[in-house]
Amino acid sequence: MERIYLDNNATTMIDPEVFKVMEPFLKDKFGNPNSLHSFGTEVHKDMIKALDQLYAGINASDESDIIINSCATEGNNTVLKGIYFDFIQNSDKKHIITSQIEHPAVSHTINFLESLGTKVTRLPVSPEGLITPDSLKEAIIKDETALVSIMWANNETGLINPVKELAKIAHENGALFHTDAVQAIGKVKVDVQDTEVDFLTFSAHKFHGPKGVGGLYIRENLELTPLFHGGEQMAGKRAGTVNVPGMVAMGYAMELATSTEALEYENKFVRSLRDRLEDVINSLDDTIVIGDRNYRTPNTILASFKGIEGESFLWDLNQNGIAASTGSACSSEDLEADPTFVAMSIDADLAHTGVRFSLSRFNTEDEIDRVIEVVKKSVKRLREISSTYVKGE
Numbered sequence: 001m002e003r004i005y006l007d008n009n010a011t012t013m014i015d016p017e018v019f020k021v022m023e024p025f026l027k028d029k030f031g032n033p034n035s036l037h038s039f040g041t042e043v044h045k046d047m048i049k050a051l052d053q054l055y056a057g058i059n060a061s062d063e064s065d066i067i068i069n070s071c072a073t074e075g076n077n078t079v080l081k082g083i084y085f086d087f088i089q090n091s092d093k094k095h096i097i098t099s100q101i102e103h104p105a106v107s108h109t110i111n112f113l114e115s116l117g118t119k120v121t122r123l124p125v126s127p128e129g130l131i132t133p134d135s136l137k138e139a140i141i142k143d144e145t146a147l148v149s150i151m152w153a154n155n156e157t158g159l160i161n162p163v164k165e166l167a168k169i170a171h172e173n174g175a176l177f178h179t180d181a182v183q184a185i186g187k188v189k190v191d192v193q194d195t196e197v198d199f200l201t202f203s204a205h206k207f208h209g210p211k212g213v214g215g216l217y218i219r220e221n222l223e224l225t226p227l228f229h230g231g232e233q234m235a236g237k238r239a240g241t242v243n244v245p246g247m248v249a250m251g252y253a254m255e256l257a258t259s260t261e262a263l264e265y266e267n268k269f270v271r272s273l274r275d276r277l278e279d280v281i282n283s284l285d286d287t288i289v290i291g292d293r294n295y296r297t298p299n300t301i302l303a304s305f306k307g308i309e310g311e312s313f314l315w316d317l318n319q320n321g322i323a324a325s326t327g328s329a330c331s332s333e334d335l336e337a338d339p340t341f342v343a344m345s346i347d348a349d350l351a352h353t354g355v356r357f358s359l360s361r362f363n364t365e366d367e368i369d370r371v372i373e374v375v376k377k378s379v380k381r382l383r384e385i386s387s388t389y390v391k392g393e
């Protein structure tokens with residue numbers, strides 16, 4: 001059976017063209033870039049090219065930093081624990097503001113910092129599922145709030161937060177602004193100069209690069225105590241031998257994912273596939289799609305099917321060769337109601353029925369045609385055998 005992959009918010013396939021660029025650095029060009037001999041120095045120009053691609057991809061200024069690390073989880077920890085070391089522990093600014101719907105890489109790290117004495121405010125989402133500037137204005141404490149950390153786009157709903165406005169409010173009150181942009185890169189335009197964010201994190205495997213490599217953007221004239229200590233790699237900002245194959249691959253993946261043509265393809269063709277599937281889901285009885293599609297990343301649907309446990313639906317889809325998820329794979333084993341649904345005060349029984357479909361540029365019209373047929377049959381079958389579902393109740 002041909003399998004259909006619709007879980008791209010969890011991870012994406014490496015673009016074959018990216019793999020071609022990466023392969024030599026997994027074979028002949030294996031040198032340690034810190035080595036002074038030719039095996040080390042011969043990879044420098046490729047690393048510089050990769051950095052140029054990353055800077056261009058998010059429109060970072062030459063004076064800013066992009067640190068190559070292992071993933072967005074590391075980047076989020078670096079920012080949050082760096083703020084703890086440099087502000088919470090060593091200044092009058094002891095308050096961090098975040099949201100109730102961050103990925104665990106942010107929320108669990110902030111929970112840990114709270115256990116160490118950090119004052120934390122977790123902003124609720126609006127009924128539309130967004131973090132509003134007004135909610136930040138109410139919570140921020142001038143010259144006491146050290147950092148505001150709000151994700152650019154939510155991994156479960158795809159909903160996009162107004163990071164430019166939120167960063168402005170943070171700066172007006174003497175706070176720095178971090179955004180976890182994992183779900184935004186390659187889907188919407190990410191411009192760190194236009195939005196004036198101070199820290200931004202991303203992972204290559206979310207935009208058709210390899211797993212195990214990510215990036216942390218740090219605005220010019222800012223420094224944080226590093227998470228790792230050791231060698232002098234990344235000018236002492238991130239110790240450890242650089243993952244050259246991953247870095248080179250991530251640079252090219254960033255170029256391919258953020259070009260004007262790529263973003264146009266994502267927001268026209270991929271979105272048209274998403275909208276076609278979403279329209280069919282909306283046509284089914286007792287289903288809801290979370291969030292206004294015009295305020296979501298173009299590839300994501302988080303839908304709730306009354307009377308059908310999310311896990312059961314996923315199993316049925318998987319039996320038909322279709323890969324989706326109940327939300328973040330990091331918590332897909334967790335049957336707790338999806339925090340996003342709870343934060344948006346969606347009925348508890350619906351919160352257990354969330355299924356996320358996340359498309360990519362590698363999906364086709366024929367695939368979506370088959371997904372639509374399977375979804376309609378699965379929903380019908382699962383409701384027929386449901387002991388709780390009564391149409392319209």
Ligand SMILES: Cc1ncc(COP(=O)(O)O)c(CNc2co[nH]c2=O)c1O
Pocket residue numbers: 009010011071072073074103105151153154155156180182183203205214327328329330
């Ligand atoms: C918003 C966001 N931040 C951070 C991460 C962590 O990225 P990593 O460090 O590269 O693992 C993810 C991964 N999100 C998901 C992983 O599986 N399903 C998801 O939605 C994410 O979606």
